[in-house]
Amino acid sequence: MKICRFNHDRIGVVQEDDVYDVTDLFERQLHWPAPLGDAVIGQLEKVLDVVREKLPGIKPLKLSSVRLESPVANPGKIIGAPVNYHAHIEEANGDSEINNGKTFTTLEAYGLFLKANSSLIGTADEIQSAFGGRRTDHEVELAVVIGKKARHVPVEAALDYVAGYTIGLDMSVRGGETPCYRKSPDTYSVLGPWLVTRDEIPDPDNLDLSLHVNGEVRQQANTQLLILNVRRVIAYASALYTLHPGDVIMTGTPAGVGPVLPGDTIKAYVENIATFDIRVAPQFADQVEG
Template sequence: MKICRFNNDRVGIVDGDGVIDVTDLFDRQQAWPVPPGDTIIRQIDGLKDKLRAALASDQARTPLSSVRLESPVANPSKIVGAPINYKAHIEEANADSEISHGHVYTSLDQYGLFLKANTSLIGVADEVEIRFADRRTDHEVELAVVIGREARMVTKEEALDYVLGYAVGLDMTVRGKEFPTFRKSVDTYCVLGPWIITTDEVADPNALELTLTVNGKARQGSNTSKLIFNVQRLIEYASSFYTLYPGDVIMTGTPDGVGPVEPGDVMDAEVEGVAKIQVRVAPGYATADRS
């Protein structure tokens, strides 16, 4: 099942080239204080039978080409990143002073994970807005994991039981000396989408090809089989430090081939069996919105 968010917070199921609107199946009246995590994602597990029935019904489909696809998760409690989770990217980072800035990267367990601000999150219909004209902003394609239920101190053997599904992620990054949490949290610097494909449709998240091109030219290409910490180990590692809530996103890390983008560029990314996305870089640099 492919679950999307579209056209100003409607919830849909993608069926071929159409979208079934299933918004009314969900309770969208939140109590206060709002429980951690995404209220829609939290309900999906209990609604799977009704969602499957909607998919099998003759309910009207809206053409996928006519809808605006937003981030399939609206309110994650956290977006978790894995900074150096492919060996070839570690080698690339250590060889490029604009990436390493004096650091010598060794292994993920020496550096830990980082968090991206929720305000960086956008969908594939949005544009990445480069914030600084005088600093390098790089693309990083990743498999994104969406948590479906609360996970605290889980083992890698049970980790996938807590996953709702997967999406394509772009972890946009400003290069510099600051901590990754700061440099990777710029507005629009976390792209997620176009939908969440549920775990039953992905046999092995650790055996997926992923690619990225910029303006049609190949930049990144690898396979999640080369992850240093695979999906299960990342969930175990993250949940050993903090509780993961429904809708939390784990960006599993990017392979080598990262590089700069400029205003007006077009990025095409694919994670095998998950989705293909096209994301545009805004034609101008970000400006203050004083409206």
């Protein structure tokens, strides 16, 4: 099932060219202090059967008429896997603007990083390039959305903790600061256009993905090439962090990363999920120069 968030926090099911509004099937009352995690993603597994039952009685909206927001509203953490394709390691070590004097070896040696959840946008928004004098690169990734609390997850059980999958763009300012800083400007995490529940993607380690800028192919690979596959990345992350519903794991980007400029259009694709276009705003954001 394809689950979207649209038109100012409505929850929908996408079927072909239609969206079915199922917002009222979810509990959305405020509780304080709020439990960690995204409340809607945390309910998803138990609500899906009710959604399937009620769907035939709901009048659909046209997909083209709605504004798609990030399918996850409140991720507690956005976790990045910085060097999880061999070809990207090679390209990073060969590009001084990417490596900034470091030598990348393995993901385990380099570790994961966190992106600010305030950097999150959906596909109907625009990317606002930060640091006008610095290079901003695109990075397309398969994004995993966690469905239930997880800690010290064994590799063989890791997919049991997944709510679903979506497309992620991990936008990155190049420079010497830590990735947590350079990858966390507002609008530098894109998710969308919807979440595909895990039952529709039984093997996340065999998905084509690609990215085009202004019609030119920049990145093209398959998740078979991940160094740590999806199960192992989840297990690796859960060994350090307690994962909560709605937490997002960006599983890593393949080779071909490169700069985008104000006014560019990015087309991102992941097999069995979707294709979406998003524009880089025609002006730089009001950011402190570094």
